[in-house]
Amino acid sequence: MSTTTSQIAPPRRSRLSGLLRARELPVSIALIALVGLTYAANPLFLSPQGTKDLLLNATIMIILAAGQTLVIITRNIDLSVGSILGLVAFGTGSxxxxxxxIPIWAVFAIGIVFGAVLGAVNGLLVTLAGVPALVITLGTLYIFRGVNNWWAGGTQYFADDRPDAFGGLAVDTLFGFPIITLIAIVVVxxxxVALAGTRxxxxxxxxxxxxxxxxxxxxAIGRRVFFAFLANGMLAGLxxxxxxxxFNSVGATTGTGMELNVVAAAVVGGVxxxxxxxSVVGAxxxxxxxxxxxxxxxALRVDKFWQQAIVGVLILTAILIDRVASIRTARRLKTGAASEEKK
Known part of the structure; x- marks a missing residue:
């Protein structure tokens, strides 16, 4: 009996230590603590409508952060996602x-393909030109935004211009979740599964x-990086x-500034x-x-300046933690290699 117990115990400890080292754990703890403290100060924060608003506000960012994760994992970055979103959103209204x-499914298909084309432009420029993605996508950010400004001009499309069934995607719920939030969960x-279970x-x-x-x-590094940008463009299109x-309206300024929040979400999530x-779950x-x-x-009536400052502190903290973890891992591997050589 004791032998069997000793054989089974190590895997349990291994699974527990693996859970404690998971990059998503600190984010989950921070999220739970934040929700709990805010609810204690303002119970309306988790009212049915309040919870629904939280999920809806996060939905777009979750999809964009998931796509950005594919790019960041390859040591690249895409700063043009806000502009891609803006172009596709205005195109949807148009x-x-x-x-x-026009059928709603066709609009989704066209939007995803449109985003894929823009993502492919980024991917081709990065892989063929050999220029850092930061520089390339900073340029395409302004190019795509300029195209949107030219296309939209002063035109805006409002909720009345779309079918009720399309607007209902952000209103109707299934199992208590808004439909567009369920779409985001499916994407993640x-x-x-694709990142963990495919070559x-x-x-x-x-x-x-x-x-x-x-x-x-x-x-095939070039091909893999290209498809990472392509997939990121598709998700930005979605x-x-x-x-x-x-949202009630789309126009020339739609999506402006979102790219930095997207990168922040991925980094804070442990990417x-x-x-x-x-991981995309962490993002x-x-x-x-x-x-x-x-x-x-x-909800706590804190000034907007402090909201931005807190997000900035979170980003710096996440980067520092990641850097410290990388250094510790490198030292551990070096120590292990030295031990093997002595044997």
């Missing part, structure tokens, strides 16, 4: 206003961890369509800014945490 009777689950997903981590080693192992369903580690939790912070501070 379709409903100018194409009578699918991407999480393509594991290749992205390998590229971010050590590009030189990944190349030696025969991984987010753009859902944005048009969620290493230096690439090679992190989704990071997006939920940031939007909840904004909602909580608003």
């Amino acid at each position: 379709l409903f206003a100018n194409v009578e009777g 689950v699918v991407l999480a 393509a997903g594991r290749d992205l981590y390998a590229i971010g961890s050590d590009p030189a080693a990944a190349r030696l192992f025969g991984i 987010a753009g369509v859902l944005y048009a369903a969620r 290493a800014i230096f690439g090679g580690s992190g 989704g939790l990071g997006a939920l945490l940031l939007t909840t912070i904004t909602g909580a501070l608003t």
Whole structure:
């Protein structure tokens, strides 16, 4: 009996230690603590409508952060996602206003394809030009935004220009969740499975961890990075369509400034800014945490300046924690290698 117990015990300790080291754990604890403290100060914070608003506010950011995770894992970044969302959102409004009777599924398909094309532009420029993604996507951010300004001009499309069924995606609920939030959850689950359970997903981590080693192992780095940008563009396109369903109006300024919040959500959620580690689940939790912070501070009537300052502190803290963890891991591996050599 004692032998059996000793054989079973180590895996339990291993699973527990693995859980405690999970990058998503601190974000989850912070989120639970934030919600609990805010509810204690203002019980209306978790009223049915308040909870629904929290989920709706986080939905778009969750999808964008999940897509951004695919790019950051490969040691890249996409600063143009806000502009892509803006273009697709305005295009969605334009379709409903100018194409009578267009099916909602067709609008989703067109929006996702539109986003994929813009993401592919980023991917091609990054992989073919060999210029850092930060520079490339900073340029396309302004290009896409300029195109949207030219296209939209002073035109805005409002809720009355879209079908009621489309607007209902942000109003109707299923199992207590808004439908667009369920779409975001499905996106996160699918991407999480793809990253953990497919060769393509594991290749992205390998590229971010050590590009030189990944190349030696025969991984097509350029192709994988291109598809990461392509998938990110598709998700930004999906987010753009859902944005048009969620908000009352879309126009030339839609999506402005969202890119920094998206990167912040991914980093706060445990996605290493230096690439090679992190998860879409963590990014989704990071997006939920940031939007909840904004909602909580608003409920507590905290000045907007302090809301932004707190988000900035969170980003710096997440980066520092990630850096410290990386250094500790490197030292541990070095110590282990030295021990093996002595043996």
